[in-house]
Amino acid sequence: MRSIKKSPIVVTSPPPKQKLSRPALxxxxxxxxxxxxATRLSILQELRGGRLSVGELVAxxxxxxxxxxxxxxxxxxAGLLTREREGLQVFYKVSEDSVYEMCQFACKRLNENAQASxxxxxxx
Numbered sequence: 001m002r003s004i005k006k007s008p009i010v011v012t013s014p015p016p017k018q019k020l021s022r023p024a025l026x027x028x029x030x031x032x033x034x035x036x037x038a039t040r041l042s043i044l045q046e047l048r049g050g051r052l053s054v055g056e057l058v059a060x061x062x063x064x065x066x067x068x069x070x071x072x073x074x075x076x077x078a079g080l081l082t083r084e085r086e087g088l089q090v091f092y093k094v095s096e097d098s099v100y101e102m103c104q105f106a107c108k109r110l111n112e113n114a115q116a117s118x119x120x121x122x123x124x
Contacts, residue, residue, distance in 0.1 A: 030077075030078055031080070033078075034074055034075055034080055037071065039061070039063065039067065039068075039071050040071045040074065040075055041103070042061055043068070043071055043072065043075065043092075044094065044099065044100075046060050047092060047093055047094050048094070048100065050093065051084070051091045051092060051093035052091065052092060052093075053089045053091050053092075054068060054069060054072065054089070054090055054092070055089070075092075076092070080095055081094060081095055082094075082095045
């Protein structure tokens with residue numbers, strides 16, 4: 001009986017992705033820095049239910065219009081929010097759901113760390 005020689009299966013990995021240039025890394029850092037403020041995170045949390053006007057955000061968050069506007073501008077410049085003008089009012093909404101994926105990632109890490117510390121605190 002003659003044996004059949006099987007050819008080896010060759011697994012190739014995808015080509016490595018090109019490293020980002022310094023200017024591209026600065027843009028990515030700008031997006032991450034937009035998440036690095038509690039007021040901006042509060043704004044994103046409020047907008048989870050849909051678009052809101054600047055006035056509604058001011059009322060919901062209990063801070064000044066100047067403060068909210070400053071943070072809205074930064075979130076908009078980072079591409080995290082879109083805005084629509086209707087008469088004298090400006091409405092903001094989250095540009096895409098992936099914005100919340102970043103928030104979910106951070107919250108997941110916090111929850112995991114909290115669980116780990118509880119287990120360590122009460123371990124006998």
